[in-house]
Amino acid sequence: MSKKLLPRVNRISKLFQPLNIVPKDSKPRDEASSKSYKLMVDMGIIRQSSNGMYNLLPLGLRALEKLNTLVDDEMANIDAQKVLLPHLIPSTLWKATGRLEVAENELFMLHDRHQKQYILSPTHEEAVTSLIASVSPLSKKMLPIKLYQISSKWRDEMKPRLGVLRGREFIMKDLYTFDADLDKAKETYDLVCKAYDNLFQKIGVEFVKVAADTGIIGGSFSNEYHYVSNIGETVVVSCTSCNYFATTEIHNKSSCPQCQRELCHNTSVEVGHTFLLGTKYSEPLKATYTANGKPVPLVMGCFGLGLTRILGAALEILSSDEELRWPRPLVPYNVCVMPPKNGSKEASASRYADDIYQVIEQSGIDVILDDRTHFTIGKRMIDARRTGYPYIVVVGKRSTEPRPMFEIHDLYEDKRLDLSFEGVIDYLRTTNDDQTTRYEMNEVRYKSN
Amino acid sequence: MSKKLLPRVNRISKLFQPLNIVPKDSKPRDEASSKSYKLMVDMGIIRQSSNGMYNLLPLGLRALEKLNTLVDDEMANIDAQKVLLPHLIPSTLWKATGRLEVAENELFMLHDRHQKQYILSPTHEEAVTSLIASVSPLSKKMLPIKLYQISSKWRDEMKPRLGVLRGREFIMKDLYTFDADLDKAKETYDLVCKAYDNLFQKIGVEFVKVAADTGIIGGSFSNEYHYVSNIGETVVVSCTSCNYFATTEIHNKSSCPQCQRELCHNTSVEVGHTFLLGTKYSEPLKATYTANGKPVPLVMGCFGLGLTRILGAALEILSSDEELRWPRPLVPYNVCVMPPKNGSKEASASRYADDIYQVIEQSGIDVILDDRTHFTIGKRMIDARRTGYPYIVVVGKRSTEPRPMFEIHDLYEDKRLDLSFEGVIDYLRTTNDDQTTRYEMNEVRYKSN
Numbered sequence: 082m083s084k085k086l087l088p089r090v091n092r093i094s095k096l097f098q099p100l101n102i103v104p105k106d107s108k109p110r111d112e113a114s115s116k117s118y119k120l121m122v123d124m125g126i127i128r129q130s131s132n133g134m135y136n137l138l139p140l141g142l143r144a145l146e147k148l149n150t151l152v153d154d155e156m157a158n159i160d161a162q163k164v165l166l167p168h169l170i171p172s173t174l175w176k177a178t179g180r181l182e183v184a185e186n187e188l189f190m191l192h193d194r195h196q197k198q199y200i201l202s203p204t205h206e207e208a209v210t211s212l213i214a215s216v217s218p219l220s221k222k223m224l225p226i227k228l229y230q231i232s233s234k235w236r237d238e239m240k241p242r243l244g245v246l247r248g249r250e251f252i253m254k255d256l257y258t259f260d261a262d263l264d265k266a267k268e269t270y271d272l273v274c275k276a277y278d279n280l281f282q283k284i285g286v287e288f289v290k291v292a293a294d295t296g297i298i299g300g301s302f303s304n305e306y307h308y309v310s311n312i313g314e315t316v317v318v319s320c321t322s323c324n325y326f327a328t329t330e331i332h333n334k335s336s337c338p339q340c341q342r343e344l345c346h347n348t349s350v351e352v353g354h355t356f357l358l359g360t361k362y363s364e365p366l367k368a369t370y371t372a373n374g375k376p377v378p379l380v381m382g383c384f385g386l387g388l389t390r391i392l393g394a395a396l397e398i399l400s401s402d403e404e405l406r407w408p409r410p411l412v413p414y415n416v417c418v419m420p421p422k423n424g425s426k427e428a429s430a431s432r433y434a435d436d437i438y439q440v441i442e443q444s445g446i447d448v449i450l451d452d453r454t455h456f457t458i459g460k461r462m463i464d465a466r467r468t469g470y471p472y473i474v475v476v477g478k479r480s481t482e483p484r485p486m487f488e489i490h491d492l493y494e495d496k497r498l499d500l501s502f503e504g505v506i507d508y509l510r511t512t513n514d515d516q517t518t519r520y521e522m523n524e525v526r527y528k529s530n
Numbered sequence: 531m532s533k534k535l536l537p538r539v540n541r542i543s544k545l546f547q548p549l550n551i552v553p554k555d556s557k558p559r560d561e562a563s564s565k566s567y568k569l570m571v572d573m574g575i576i577r578q579s580s581n582g583m584y585n586l587l588p589l590g591l592r593a594l595e596k597l598n599t600l601v602d603d604e605m606a607n608i609d610a611q612k613v614l615l616p617h618l619i620p621s622t623l624w625k626a627t628g629r630l631e632v633a634e635n636e637l638f639m640l641h642d643r644h645q646k647q648y649i650l651s652p653t654h655e656e657a658v659t660s661l662i663a664s665v666s667p668l669s670k671k672m673l674p675i676k677l678y679q680i681s682s683k684w685r686d687e688m689k690p691r692l693g694v695l696r697g698r699e700f701i702m703k704d705l706y707t708f709d710a711d712l713d714k715a716k717e718t719y720d721l722v723c724k725a726y727d728n729l730f731q732k733i734g735v736e737f738v739k740v741a742a743d744t745g746i747i748g749g750s751f752s753n754e755y756h757y758v759s760n761i762g763e764t765v766v767v768s769c770t771s772c773n774y775f776a777t778t779e780i781h782n783k784s785s786c787p788q789c790q791r792e793l794c795h796n797t798s799v800e801v802g803h804t805f806l807l808g809t810k811y812s813e814p815l816k817a818t819y820t821a822n823g824k825p826v827p828l829v830m831g832c833f834g835l836g837l838t839r840i841l842g843a844a845l846e847i848l849s850s851d852e853e854l855r856w857p858r859p860l861v862p863y864n865v866c867v868m869p870p871k872n873g874s875k876e877a878s879a880s881r882y883a884d885d886i887y888q889v890i891e892q893s894g895i896d897v898i899l900d901d902r903t904h905f906t907i908g909k910r911m912i913d914a915r916r917t918g919y920p921y922i923v924v925v926g927k928r929s930t931e932p933r934p935m936f937e938i939h940d941l942y943e944d945k946r947l948d949l950s951f952e953g954v955i956d957y958l959r960t961t962n963d964d965q966t967t968r969y970e971m972n973e974v975r976y977k978s979n
Contacts (some may be wrong), residue, residue, distance in 0.1 A: 092609075097675055128664060131616070132646075135611060136613060136661050138613055139613060142614050145614075160544040161544065163591055164587055166579065166586075167580070170580075186643065190640060191638050191640035194635065212579065233617055250617065314598075413974055
């Protein structure tokens with residue numbers, strides 16, 4: 082939207098990435114009960130501010146913003162409109178729908194100076210329905226309406242745990258749809274689920290979509306998206322022969338209800354939840370459209386994605402105990418370029434690092450320069466591998482040869498190559514092109530039901 | 531960051547833009563006490579959710595996101611790092627700096643289920659200082675640190691007014707800097723102010739930068755950025771002969787303290803505020819770096835921009851009583867293309883609208899199609915002018931001539947032209963290129979002091 086006027090270089094020396102030096106013989110910290118959470122703190126991706134609340138540091142926010150862009154892209158494809166609703170919601174709205182009593186324990190609530198009570202929103206069904214009600218009755222021509230936002234949400238969890246996986250303040254993407262009748266609403270529901278399927282395929286972490294319980298949100302039916310992981314708090318059952326998937330809240334038996342074969346049980350993390358709501362909110366709050374001259378309640382759907390949780394869960398699934406690994410489209414920087422150490426024999430070749438940086442950057446690939454040249458390549462390489470930059474280019478010993486050669490460390494393929502300048506650029510361009518096409522080819526092993 | 535896989539068309543029929551039809555003889559509404567606020571509500575840019583809180587609808591959020599992009603751009607130029615801090619802040623932090631008592635009346639506060647008190651943040655000095663303290667003492671090599679965020683803020687105003695100009699929940703951009711000593715902090719302060727000057731020049735609305743009072747934020751000195759407008763709540767004094775500018779809180783006399791000439795007084799809206807804080811926060815909260823083996827408090831600066839307020843104030847200044855006008859870089863869509871009415875004589879030429887749309891879109895210009903072809907051109911033209919799309923292309927009567935001609939309505943230049951297909955494209959490309967270069971040439975009449 083605006084032009085870059087100055088050449089800029091992303092430099093690790095300027096990056097705010099406080100690294101925790103953990104003594105080798107230290108005991109595992111209590112709160113750090115998952116490997117990804119430990120690594121996210123140690124590598125300066127997030128940092129706790131208070132119980133269940135986390136600062137997103139530059140690398141963490143950068144990954145989140147890439148996820149936001151993927152979401153915006155999928156939403157534009159289905160003509161969903163982005164809005165931003167206030168986070169404080171009059172509690173009278175929640176009284177009107179009967180949710181205040183049910184959810185009270187987990188709500189953050191406050192009174193303003195005029196003694197009016199507000200809820201710090203965990204979800205926006207009432208708020209968005211009240212917005213639509215304020216312009217009701219709508220003309221049928223305006224339907225379907227699909228409004229979404231990406232914003233902070235709150236839940237006063239009794240026991241927050243695992244960093245951003247179960248925090249008390251977190252980032253959600255929530256979408257609300259309004260249709261004329263149940264058939265249309267079901268069409269919209271399927272369209273949105275298709276967009277969510279696409280999104281999860283692009284992220285590239287294996288997911289499973291299951292039949293789910295509607296819980297206190299309510300409505301006629303519901304699906305959940307899960308990442309299978311041993312740190313999960315829910316259990317999903319799946320049947321490999323007939324593609325039946327459900328949460329144990331829906332189906333708690335060991336045999337499949339469709340084909341009677343034995344079911345697999347997997348612990349998993351819920352990362353998305355979709356509901357066909359019907360008129361549970363539109364009726365009490367009077368969100369309507371005109372049919373035959375009369376106002377008729379709109380039929381709603383709602384669709385949530387836990388964005389910070391997707392990030393945390395994906396990192397948990399992809400990382401090793403020692404090194405972070407990111408979903409390809411969410412990695413903060415794709416390439417880390419490393420000039421030689423100051424005063425080393427190769428120091429004279431350090432201009433190659435700048436040149437490689439520039440050419441990669443001009444190819445539209447996200448790159449960062451590790452210009453902390455007071456550190457050895459070895460020390461910086463450990464940091465880069467732990468941070469999880471998938472491609473690390475080192476201007477090392479062979480950079481002073483008559484035909485200079487550079488190291489590429491490819492963390493996804495787990496290999497190292499020595500390549501010429503052109504070879505480096507080609508390699509990075511090719512792997513990056515692959516990445517984009519790979520989204521489309523990426524097969525989802527667990528099919529949706 | 532990701533490729534568009536499908537051709538997409540932005541269509542007004544899909545846009546959620548509830549238009550208020552205001553009866554001609556209606557009295558002005560009480561809450562609508564400024565022309566821009568009335569227009570923003572009538573044209574579906576924002577909509578009130580409760581006292582002093584506003585839903586940003588798709589067009590409003592789109593403008594805000596363009597402003598965010600401008601901010602991100604300027605911040606990248608000065609190596610500032612984007613973060614996101616939790617909105618809930620333990621009130622103990624505010625007790626430690628002595629601000630809790632001073633600000634209490636305007637704070638939204640709550641208790642969690644463990645009876646711990648939190649503030650819904652109006653500003654993040656304590657929170658960010660506590661983050662830095664958690665990784666203190668820093669090495670001097672890490673300085674300066676510049677962290678910023680774009681996020682919601684809250685202030686429990688006694689009397690919210692004028693829509694997003696003085697709301698209780700609003701979007702701020704806040705930047706915090708950390709330096710080794712006062713001289714370095716002053717250098718950083720000047721660097722950031724330069725970036726803010728650039729930003730305000732790009733937005734293009736005439737601004738004035740004045741000496742200001744440090745108020746309850748504190749610190750050694752402070753500047754404010756103001757938009758001159760009769761709906762403003764502050765008064766700035768300026769001397770045209772010696773370029774002295776100040777708020778009346780700083781200088782409340784009629785003559786200039788530098789040259790004794792008479793001062794001009796103008797009501798204005800404060801849109802930015804910068805502070806050289808010193809160690810007011812870093813000392814009690816122990817944000818330090820190591821000098822001579824000892825921890826020394828960091829010298830801080832803080833820099834706020836009221837993003838939703840900038841948007842509201844700019845619209846107030848640029849709009850007429852009847853029609854919205856946006857700052858060029860913030861307009862939700864630059865071009866609105868209008869195909870003929872269904873069933874009209876020109877209906878056969880409607881393919882030109884699609885073609886024009888596609889070519890403009892491929893030129894990287896933000897465009898929207900007013901495909902509500904059940905409405906006349908006249909009706910849609912009124913909506914487009916009131917919404918403030920600066921370039922409106924109409925496929926009208928002359929589109930069926932042997933050499934088809936199209937109307938361009940240029941709202942900035944207040945003129946209408948009849949041009950060929952190529953002429954339309956050229957005109958739009960040229961004005962859009964101009965727009966980018968105009969940023970750089972844009973003179974700021976009120977110089978900073």
